[in-house]
Amino acid sequence: MTERLKIASWNINSVRYRIDIVGRFLKEEAPDILCLQETKVVDELFPHEAFHALGYSHRLLHGQRMHHGVAIVSRVPLIEDDRLDWQANQEARHIGVRLPNGLRLENVYVPAGGDVPDAELNPKFGQKLAFVERMTRWSEGLTTPTILVGDFNIAPLECDVWSHKQLLDVVSHTPVEVAALARLQASHQWVDLGRHFVPPPGRLYTWWSYRAKDWAASDRGRRLDHMWASPQVARHAVAHKVHEDCRAWLKPSDHVPLVTEFAF
Template structure:
């Protein structure tokens, strides 16, 4: 079975319902993972999505904050959702396809503005969230699994517009990068995007603060697609749909795609 998967921090699924539909109509991924839905599950506009062929959903929701959802054209059953770091946030949900592949959809906390847990509780929560992920992957090695989402960390020097300037900026600090690396290593996860696009600057997020985000191009690769080693080699065709960042009333994130032959 060949299927294409996309991950997108939509920054309110109800506000940007039309953009989700545009992506479904124009790009038609078989599986679409959304983060920061900012909606209770019962208020996600599923009727319109189902009309476009996305008949299966697993989701965790909250009013106005967080929220993750997996929308699928392919039969999908719920495979759990963990409250990482015991924050009481809707930041993880998992679904399983009929071919046995488990898809984990994550929205890692952004971590605030100050990269110091003694001064900034949100930064500590981010590190604790990643530590909990790491410990889970150590305890039960994932197999035949894909992990996607807004992990809110740009780990490589070419995942940001200026490595030196961003070393003290949350999302690219050494301690965050180390925590993410430990989490990735614990599950032996393969960064599918960088497997397919090994070199060069690559971004999936551009700040709303830039007057002309496209010209300034001060981006970061915060959105990721990982796979376990047993299926990583079945992936190909990774890309970032940069154009979506320029759609009307856009999210500040662009969708990231990968295709799997499984």
Template sequence: MALTVCTWNINSVRLRAGLVERLLREAAPDILCLQETKTPVDKFPAEPFAALGYHALAARGDKGYNGVAILSRAPLEPLPHVDFCGKGDARHVAARTGSGLEIHNFYVPAGGDEPDRNINAKFAHKLDFVAEMADWGRGRAGPAIAVGDLNIAPGEDDVWSHRELLKVVSHTPVEVEAFEKARAAGGWADVTRDLTPEGKLYTWWSYRAKDWALSDRGRRLDHVWASADVAPTARRVTVLKGARGWDKPSDHAPVIAEFDL
């Protein structure tokens, strides 16, 4: 049975509900994981998505920032979220499908501008969050897919310029090391890179660029991980780069992974 899972930092689900509807109509993933929804759950615009067949929803939200949600056409069993760093912010949501597959959706802190935990509390929070992801993953078991905006571009081909971004938050060596420790601790496969081992690959392009497509100065911040018992079933991962050019878009593009489970 084929299962498609999409991850997308939507940068306000209420502002961009129409773009979510377009994605659901055109790409029709079985499961859609959204980050940075920026809305309390009681304000989440679930109705138009349900009208398209996505009746199942597991969500957490904060007013104006953070927020994660899982939408599905098939029923979901909500699972307890993990309160990473004990801050109570909505950065993780989880659910289980009818087949027993766990879906974990993450929104890792961006980390601010200065890559020094001693002078930048946001960067310290990011590193602590990812370290706790490693501890969590080490103790987790069972078939699972973990997706989300992890706000780290780990490889040289995951950024437009490895040399120029080595001291820029999202690609610094300390972040990449933390990222790989978290991935390895949980036994996760980086599905996107396993299926596309070579070549530049981005999922985010800054709003600051006058012509984001022409300059193409992107970063691969959005990831699909799979547990060891699920990873061999991965068949395809596609970055829907065109969505970055939709009207009033998110600065992230959706990433869709297909599995033969």
């Protein structure tokens, strides 16, 4: 018997402020699991009732007041959980679970890294690179089939940004970040599901700045959000979609959700 599993990931930029569009997305897309980043809420104030009413009765949280925060809400049971401190300062940037079929699902929010791509001038940039390096060390030891999702805050390919030339010195697309992400990907032979289904140079943005007066007209997007899978898991991926339309909804996040469907 084939088991279908639909997993979504979304940097929501405050889950309480945007709970209406989260609810709309869940009603329209009906993923089995939704991984959220940048929830910006302590666990005690998470909007449990809204998710429970929509059938997402399994919820695991790693929250933080005003900043960061990740959560996994699900219609299927979530077994055990981890909260790894890849930032090395107790920021709430990771939560991982085991699914009933034995797979691991890891939800991560990589630091943005500030504005200056120089670790000496900008400690936040150094913290971001160190975060990815710690993830790489973890990834090297993985033996369990795993799905890794979240806001990586790095757009790795030239076609993952609206202008490769203009963004080469802009944090999220600098050569040092791209190289760090490539080492992470190689450490477990992760399959980038977005580019598996939309090969380069196909357009595949997930983020548009709030600074643009008309984000759609200027279309200065970047692919900062990703879904990766262990090679043995990626073989079961049957569909992948970036829900760009959500960027135009009322009170939108600057990121849009990704959805991958698996058939096991």
